[in-house]
Amino acid sequence: MTNPIATRRQFLGLAAGGAAAATLADTRRAQAQTPTSARIVIIGAGAGGTALANRLVRRLAGAQITLLDPRVEHLYQPGLTLVATGLKPAKYVTSKTTDWLPDGVTLIPEKAAAIDPVAKKVSTDSGQMLDYDFLVVAPGLILDHDAIEGFSLDMVGENGIGALYAGPDYAARTWQAASKFTEEGGFGLFTRPETEMKCAGAPLKHTFLIDDIAKKAGNGSKIDVNYAAPQSALFGVPIVAEKVRMLFKDRGITSHYQHTLKAIEAGAKRATFQTPEGAVEIDYDYIHVIPPQRAPDVIRQSGLSWADKWTDQGWVECDMATLRHLRFPEIWALGDVAGVPKGKTAASVKWQVPVVEDGLVSAIEGKEPTETYNGYTSCPMITQVGRAMLVEFDYNNDLVPSFPGIIAPLEELWISWLMKEVALKATYNAMLRGRA
Amino acid sequence: MKDLTFETLIAVFEEIFGRGLFWFMFVAAVVVTIAYLYVLIRDRSISWRKFLLAQIAMPIGAVIAVWFVLAMTHSRLANIGGPVDLIVLLGVAAGGAIGSAILVYTIQSLIRAPSSEE
Numbered sequence: 186m187t188n189p190i191a192t193r194r195q196f197l198g199l200a201a202g203g204a205a206a207a208t209l210a211d212t213r214r215a216q217a218q219t220p221t222s223a224r225i226v227i228i229g230a231g232a233g234g235t236a237l238a239n240r241l242v243r244r245l246a247g248a249q250i251t252l253l254d255p256r257v258e259h260l261y262q263p264g265l266t267l268v269a270t271g272l273k274p275a276k277y278v279t280s281k282t283t284d285w286l287p288d289g290v291t292l293i294p295e296k297a298a299a300i301d302p303v304a305k306k307v308s309t310d311s312g313q314m315l316d317y318d319f320l321v322v323a324p325g326l327i328l329d330h331d332a333i334e335g336f337s338l339d340m341v342g343e344n345g346i347g348a349l350y351a352g353p354d355y356a357a358r359t360w361q362a363a364s365k366f367t368e369e370g371g372f373g374l375f376t377r378p379e380t381e382m383k384c385a386g387a388p389l390k391h392t393f394l395i396d397d398i399a400k401k402a403g404n405g406s407k408i409d410v411n412y413a414a415p416q417s418a419l420f421g422v423p424i425v426a427e428k429v430r431m432l433f434k435d436r437g438i439t440s441h442y443q444h445t446l447k448a449i450e451a452g453a454k455r456a457t458f459q460t461p462e463g464a465v466e467i468d469y470d471y472i473h474v475i476p477p478q479r480a481p482d483v484i485r486q487s488g489l490s491w492a493d494k495w496t497d498q499g500w501v502e503c504d505m506a507t508l509r510h511l512r513f514p515e516i517w518a519l520g521d522v523a524g525v526p527k528g529k530t531a532a533s534v535k536w537q538v539p540v541v542e543d544g545l546v547s548a549i550e551g552k553e554p555t556e557t558y559n560g561y562t563s564c565p566m567i568t569q570v571g572r573a574m575l576v577e578f579d580y581n582n583d584l585v586p587s588f589p590g591i592i593a594p595l596e597e598l599w600i601s602w603l604m605k606e607v608a609l610k611a612t613y614n615a616m617l618r619g620r621a
Numbered sequence: 622m623k624d625l626t627f628e629t630l631i632a633v634f635e636e637i638f639g640r641g642l643f644w645f646m647f648v649a650a651v652v653v654t655i656a657y658l659y660v661l662i663r664d665r666s667i668s669w670r671k672f673l674l675a676q677i678a679m680p681i682g683a684v685i686a687v688w689f690v691l692a693m694t695h696s697r698l699a700n701i702g703g704p705v706d707l708i709v710l711l712g713v714a715a716g717g718a719i720g721s722a723i724l725v726y727t728i729q730s731l732i733r734a735p736s737s738e739e
Contacts, residue, residue, distance in 0.1 A: 571699070591705055592705055598702045598703050598707065599700040599702055599706040600706050600708055602694070602700065603696075603709070606695065607693075609634030611632075612633050614636040615629065615633055615636050621629045
């Protein structure tokens, strides 16, 4: 016979233990706040600006933090490749900018119109003037679609034209054009720009995915997949470039090196490339356009850009380890706009944010910062639906695997696909909230 | 991954399922586990008859778990590409098997008192 009262007491004890464990899991690492009255302006409330704001409000007490960003929608850009292949709907990548911002910061829904780094002032579109003690420039970059002659965004989705970088709706329209190609076949032309770009793996992923979807639909014999790049290699990191070259060979994808897309004729479905041998015309049934990418005009006009590097692109002149501006020590660059050799990905932002946070808080406290950015970039390089390679590297082009011996970086794995498909957005959102 | 701490992991799971659903599932798992421990303590022994039925549920739970994960992630078994993939797949199957066994055993024990059975 069991005593019901005794067992109930035991039961309640266990339940209480469980609840205590749950509470423990929810406690945040408490960090002492630094009191300050500093005025901090963050230009851009994208991945970098938002994550930084969330971390700064936890580190600083009394700081006046202002974000400038006219965009109502926040974009989860790593999801665009999935939208452009019909694996996720367009709304998968959108949320509201204000959903992620902490209490105690001010969002001005306007663009920065001008920055005066000497007088330490930022003016907005409507003429509002903001004085700052510290400035973080994180406005992202500009997709220069006008640089491709004959191309405009309203063409996306029709006549075999795709452009997934342009945003969620354009990514969905890209899938309209691309899915037609996977069914009807023809000559597929996948391009990338010669400038620095967001996630250099994305053009390759789109190529791999469209090729895979066509083949799995039984239309492999109808497609001729071609990848055209201005560079002489398929990826900036040599060991990854070689692996992709082998995969392309395996899949029957033809590479065209030193081909820079200059113009398209949508009606005739003809693309013009600049090559060392002169202009080359290629007829296509499907083309994926990724335009040249540059820093926003406000950055280039304010004198924050490098004077001797990327002069046609205007990335912010900053130290590659601390991300601090080389001429204006109260300014940091964060995210796509930073003039560093690598790192225009969300994964890089995740590594950069703690560095800028440390630099800024140390400057307020009058201490030497300790955190540095090593160029870490990560790219779950999708090679087919269901498999990816978890490629991670740094400034030196060294592979820096997070799970050495467990997840091989140059192996096509299901677990790497799972990371992209399931865990990545979750990690990204946790980063936005300043918790990862 | 940078700073892969327990806290980060919780944050990631909260984001995958949504905060409400994650903690609901967490609490559900805790409740089932506590209920399981409760019936073990109450009965002071394992009922091998109930355990047999629970064991029969194991392969079903394993298959359902694998099917669920593959369906949720646009994957197929052919995507298994390396040893770590196989380990993950077996882990999912094992999780489904053990979970379903505990669930079936606990439900049986709760709806049927030990005295009426033996």
